[in-house]
Amino acid sequence: MDLKLKIWRQKDSQSRGKFVNYKLNDVSPDSSFLEMLDVLNEELVERNEEPIVFDHDCREGICGACGMVINGRPHGPDSLITVCQLHMRKFKHGDTIVIEPWRARAFPLIKDLMVDRYAFDKLIQESGFVSVNTGSAPEANSIPVKKHYADLAMDAAACIGCGACVAACKNASAMLFVGAKVSHLTLLPQGKIEAKERVLQMVAKMDELGFGNCTNTGACEAECPKGITLTNIARLNREYYYAKV
């Protein structure tokens, strides 16, 4: 199929970016979205132009490195997948595809479609962990966990930190990400001990990093490739109030 691509190009964080139009012919419907961009980049290199910069690593939907807004939707038109898992059969011959980077003050642009998501790492460094003594691991069966909580914690732990929730949110809020991290740790006995400090520190850090405020719109949940639900945001709110009283 032949496609028209409208891609955001920006030299570096300082310069003004703009959309550049490209034509790409004979795209295989079986190729992935990133492969389609690889093909375009090869053409660009052959024409002695700068290739388009975008993040990617595993290309199997588990690392969270890839991410771009395609026709207004983070990770593109399909649900519950990252952009590396998106296939060109989702598009039609003659389509125009608009590709933009994640846009948020907390995720400054590095180049083209690549943004700096270090803010997420800072959130994890702040308190997104469980302090343990190093040494031998405890016997797993000595810490009983209710199935219900184990399931909820596993669901929350599926977050890969891709940032689509921030990109999708009209307020660039990180509540879904922080909600997932707080949930998966706090629901388990090992994480309960530091639950109060954790939620207070992570929320304070989240505000400091310049993310917006949640308005329960649900765009994050709709675009999250890992199906993290809004209930994690409600749990984050609960944990926060609980830590306050």
Place this chain on the structure above:
Amino acid sequence: MSTIFTSSIGKKLMMSLAGFFLLAFLLVHLGINLLVIIYDDPMVYNKVAHFMGTNILVKIFEIVLMGGILLHIIYALILQIQNWIARPKRYSKANYSNTSFFSKFMIHTAIITLVFLAIHFADFYFKAKFGHTETLVVDGVLYHDLATEIVDKFKMLPFVVFYIAAFIFLGFHLVHGFQSAFKTYGLDNSRFTPVIQALAIVYSVVIVGGNTMIPLMIYFS
């Protein structure tokens, strides 16, 4: 403790509590105003209005209500401005995927409501308090004839249209506001939330329906 007023979640909680208080108030307000169309005798409404205008508890409640409105507006504006700052560069294509639709227009419906509130206060509240209204003396007590005032207002078509339009936009604000407040309080799960969402629609339909019925029935009577 202090960050409960300044953190993102804390500010949201304050706005939400004030907003929920306003939701409760709107029901009471509607209940009283329905008296104008339920009873032909304007004195029923006038007596209630007289009670509301003189009772000390109601006066205290009035101050609380003004505080609630201010609190809601101030926190909402701070949150909204921060939210705009958090996304300095907008997307060229808007994303309307599966989300709470009216939540995207809360600030817009809010500003329409604010304009309406200003006009509404100038029209009824301040007029009843400080302005000139017709008075009636019944059993030796002086009443402002507010019921007739309302009926006169709603005989004017532009006023009726404006009033109804304002309530429809407020209704959009309430559909999202009602259910969003529960999430803000941390109450959200797959069984509970659909019930709340249905209640939000019922509540908004009652408020918008009731408040449009009043001008319509007066205009066509």
